[in-house]
Amino acid sequence: MQIAHRATGKNPLARFFFWRRLPRWSRRVAPIVSSLFILPSSFVLTSCGHREPPANITICNANEPESLDPHIVTGVSEMRITKALFDGLTRLEPRNAAPVPAIAERWDISPDGRTYTFHLRPNAVWSTGEPITSADVVWSWFRALNPATAGDYAGQLFYIKGAEDWYNGKIKEPSQVGIRALDDRTVQVELNSPLAFFLELCSFPTLAVVPRQVIEKHGDRWLHAKPLPTSGAFTLGAWRVNDKVRLLRNPRYWDAANTASEIIDVLPTGSPNTALNLYETGVADIVWDKDLVPSELMDVLGKRPDFHSFTYLGTYFYRFNVTKPPFNDARVRRAFALATDKNRIISKLTKGAERPATHFVPEGVANYSAATAPGFDPDAARRLLAEAGFPGGKGFPRVNYTFFGAAGGGAKLHGKVGIELQQMWRDVLGIAVELRQIERKVFYSSQSKLDYDVSMSSWIGDYNDANTFLDLFTSTSGNNRTGWKSDRYDALIKEANLQTDLQKRAEIFRLAETILIADEAPVVPVYFYAGFNYYNDAKIKGIWQNILDEHPMQYIYKKGRGVKGN
Amino acid sequence: MYFLRRLLSLIPLLLVISFLAFVLVRLAPGGPFDRERKPASPEIERQLQAKYRLDQPIWKQYIAYLGDLARGDFGPSLKYRNHTVTDIIAQALPVSLLLGAMAFGFALGVGIPVGYYTAVKRGRWEDYAGSLFSILMVCIPGFVIAPLLVMGFAIHWRLLPVALWASPWHAILPVAALGLFFSGRIARLMREGMLNTMQAEFVTAARAKGLSEHTLLLKHAFRLAVLPVVSYSGPLLADLLTGSFVIETIFQIPGIGIFIVNGSLNRDYTMVVGLVILYATLLVVLNLLVDFLYTLLDPRVKYE
Numbered sequence A: 001m002q003i004a005h006r007a008t009g010k011n012p013l014a015r016f017f018f019w020r021r022l023p024r025w026s027r028r029v030a031p032i033v034s035s036l037f038i039l040p041s042s043f044v045l046t047s048c049g050h051r052e053p054p055a056n057i058t059i060c061n062a063n064e065p066e067s068l069d070p071h072i073v074t075g076v077s078e079m080r081i082t083k084a085l086f087d088g089l090t091r092l093e094p095r096n097a098a099p100v101p102a103i104a105e106r107w108d109i110s111p112d113g114r115t116y117t118f119h120l121r122p123n124a125v126w127s128t129g130e131p132i133t134s135a136d137v138v139w140s141w142f143r144a145l146n147p148a149t150a151g152d153y154a155g156q157l158f159y160i161k162g163a164e165d166w167y168n169g170k171i172k173e174p175s176q177v178g179i180r181a182l183d184d185r186t187v188q189v190e191l192n193s194p195l196a197f198f199l200e201l202c203s204f205p206t207l208a209v210v211p212r213q214v215i216e217k218h219g220d221r222w223l224h225a226k227p228l229p230t231s232g233a234f235t236l237g238a239w240r241v242n243d244k245v246r247l248l249r250n251p252r253y254w255d256a257a258n259t260a261s262e263i264i265d266v267l268p269t270g271s272p273n274t275a276l277n278l279y280e281t282g283v284a285d286i287v288w289d290k291d292l293v294p295s296e297l298m299d300v301l302g303k304r305p306d307f308h309s310f311t312y313l314g315t316y317f318y319r320f321n322v323t324k325p326p327f328n329d330a331r332v333r334r335a336f337a338l339a340t341d342k343n344r345i346i347s348k349l350t351k352g353a354e355r356p357a358t359h360f361v362p363e364g365v366a367n368y369s370a371a372t373a374p375g376f377d378p379d380a381a382r383r384l385l386a387e388a389g390f391p392g393g394k395g396f397p398r399v400n401y402t403f404f405g406a407a408g409g410g411a412k413l414h415g416k417v418g419i420e421l422q423q424m425w426r427d428v429l430g431i432a433v434e435l436r437q438i439e440r441k442v443f444y445s446s447q448s449k450l451d452y453d454v455s456m457s458s459w460i461g462d463y464n465d466a467n468t469f470l471d472l473f474t475s476t477s478g479n480n481r482t483g484w485k486s487d488r489y490d491a492l493i494k495e496a497n498l499q500t501d502l503q504k505r506a507e508i509f510r511l512a513e514t515i516l517i518a519d520e521a522p523v524v525p526v527y528f529y530a531g532f533n534y535y536n537d538a539k540i541k542g543i544w545q546n547i548l549d550e551h552p553m554q555y556i557y558k559k560g561r562g563v564k565g566n
Numbered sequence B: 001m002y003f004l005r006r007l008l009s010l011i012p013l014l015l016v017i018s019f020l021a022f023v024l025v026r027l028a029p030g031g032p033f034d035r036e037r038k039p040a041s042p043e044i045e046r047q048l049q050a051k052y053r054l055d056q057p058i059w060k061q062y063i064a065y066l067g068d069l070a071r072g073d074f075g076p077s078l079k080y081r082n083h084t085v086t087d088i089i090a091q092a093l094p095v096s097l098l099l100g101a102m103a104f105g106f107a108l109g110v111g112i113p114v115g116y117y118t119a120v121k122r123g124r125w126e127d128y129a130g131s132l133f134s135i136l137m138v139c140i141p142g143f144v145i146a147p148l149l150v151m152g153f154a155i156h157w158r159l160l161p162v163a164l165w166a167s168p169w170h171a172i173l174p175v176a177a178l179g180l181f182f183s184g185r186i187a188r189l190m191r192e193g194m195l196n197t198m199q200a201e202f203v204t205a206a207r208a209k210g211l212s213e214h215t216l217l218l219k220h221a222f223r224l225a226v227l228p229v230v231s232y233s234g235p236l237l238a239d240l241l242t243g244s245f246v247i248e249t250i251f252q253i254p255g256i257g258i259f260i261v262n263g264s265l266n267r268d269y270t271m272v273v274g275l276v277i278l279y280a281t282l283l284v285v286l287n288l289l290v291d292f293l294y295t296l297l298d299p300r301v302k303y304e
Helices: A002-008 A012-021 A024-047 A076-085 A134-144 A152-157 A163-167 A212-224 A272-280 A295-301 A330-338 A342-350 A378-387 A409-429 A440-448 A467-473 A487-498 A502-519 B002-008 B010-027 B042-051 B058-070 B085-120 B125-139 B142-156 B168-198 B201-208 B213-225 B227-241 B245-250 B257-265 B269-297
Strands: A057-062 A090-092 A099-101 A104-109 A115-120 A179-183 A186-190 A234-240 A244-249 A263-269 A307-320 A399-404 A433-438 A454-460 A523-534
Touching (some): A057 A272, A076 A234, A076 A244, A076 A263, A099 A104, A115 A134, A134 A186, A134 A212, A152 A163, A152 B042, A212 A234, A263 A272, A272 B245, A330 A378, A330 A409, A330 A523, A378 A409, A399 A409, A399 A440, A409 A433, A409 A454, A433 A440, A440 A454, A454 A523, A467 A487, A502 A523, B002 B010, B010 B058, B010 B269, B085 B168, B085 B257, B125 B168, B142 B168, B168 B213, B213 B227, B227 B269, B245 B257
Parallel strands (some): A399 A454
Antiparallel strands (some): A090 A099, A104 A115, A115 A186, A179 A186, A234 A244, A244 A263, A307 A454, A307 A523
């Protein structure tokens, strides 16, 4: 009692006495141990004290962006952010993702379809106030084409005359590249051949206009420059790794009057369950990555009105390694294809709005008419396999189906699809296929080195045109990864891309695709991806579904919290 | 003097560790630029390799790396190309340090009293209840506890935020989820230590001399019984301070744990080596601190 009285007494010395009564060892240890907690706790109190204004819209975007440099980014989730920061000559409108004027207010196209003359908007300025000139555009494109920039997508500019040779150092004179500033406000671009999707390409991040003034000064860390001049509808308010990217409305943007929200927070969410929790508790307004939908809950979520699904520009498929037996025989490959019940994979595994893929290019792609390949046909499959010398699967060598595994997210599906395919091939063809699960980086490396027999694959198109799918399997493409080469196929793709009549072009593509999926079958399409966004229609406006999953952030606002008071 | 020598021995140790990490991560199959899509020209890939010196022999890369390291530069991240590894450590490590220190405090704060109490009440119902608690905590992994806590406190009762790292409230669930597991382990260590000490001769002697039970246990027995917990605390704290992949992912906390796991999955060579060096340093320094605490707690321990 006495001790307690002293300890709580008013005399400041009382505490000291209490201290003295503790065992001596603890008096020596206590300062060390307690400093371990007091330091961090005081840090909590001070660091959490600063308050940011709340965002108008909070979006769960997949994973921490690898980069926000539009010339370097490769992922869809990064591109969504870079497009808000840096405009191209064109941009995509939010409803159908068609290209519309951005930094260029209009353009003229030469009759042969090879020369584009862009007239820049006189009121296009950087967020820091300087005008955006044709010199900025030319400098940006040459930067994207500079090997030192080391952008994976530099190839998007190789459609321009001389660009590839410039990149490879075969041309030293910039004037031999078809990018020219005619005056301060006019840029002329000369292409190798007419290109049906060039205006759309001009909105692609690799062709975005970036600020020379800070890049030359800060190098790879230019995005940390303050202030950071941007050419798009937003400026970069904050970029904290794995915490958030905060976008602030750029008041100097030429179309700033139509930017609907003042502050948008983009959260790098890695786990679908966390995304759903954030959404359900009202922290996040929009979740818009297909990997952020917990597949276990698809049955329930798919039926909700705030769950929006749409056809997406992507195909899930598998590849054969055609460089060695047994898959060097097209009959074997076709037999495997015919034994694949695509509907079963959708109804049993993906359970969403995916569609069975009867061809390789997804439905709804521009400038395209679909080829057809025979569907699930067990009898025909067995006949073909017997013709190839393996009746009932007898004598068939041991082959593997290679895929990469992951504990969570969309990649969980790959193993399940593998098991399903394994079962189909066993039941229909009598063939035992071994499942080979490897790590993601090892997977892509083995796929490139053709170290597999059958390989899980997927492809998301870069732009809305059949070419982004069909040129994969030309013999020179680094993404072919099957060892399959066809002169006729190469010739058809080349011919199609020289054709200016879009209908004739689509017809040539159809012939090429028929070789790809029906005659030779180095790849077998399984299903077309469905995209998913979830947000409450009644509250969130300015967002639409389209095949490119393109949702320019400048149009999105929350009802009652938009800039224009709507 | 002894501790200074130990601290100096850290330098050759780190050299060996960093060299091993540097070589091993490069020997792993697959590389940082193996991706779903190949660049349009092999030249682009070659440029990427050249930009990050990956086209040079390993020993040359390592020497260049040591040169950068001497200037305190961990190099650019190969995955997060606008950040250097130093940038990322500077942003993410404080968050993990904070979370880890709080979880450590939680684990000790719960574990030591539970362990002490269960030992004192050995064989009574308090012992069984406390031991059940510690066994459960040791057996249930964080990826089960965390969603259960979220489900209860954040979604069902709406008392605490589900995720993110924005206010002290946001820290409660992750600290509990991370700390509970270790509190179970500490309680078990503490109980063992206490039981062993209580059978020691000096305790019997003290009791025979008529020392009050309270003084005896708290002042004399506890001091030795806590030693196993102290030696476990070094590696535990190093573990906690460098973040937890699971907890950081579930609560979307911008800590360093995510980078340790993803860095190796992404073959982000510079990131992996940088974080290995960081972790090794922490581990050595904290073990040193543990040894120092030993000299204070146990009069028999002396270092020359």
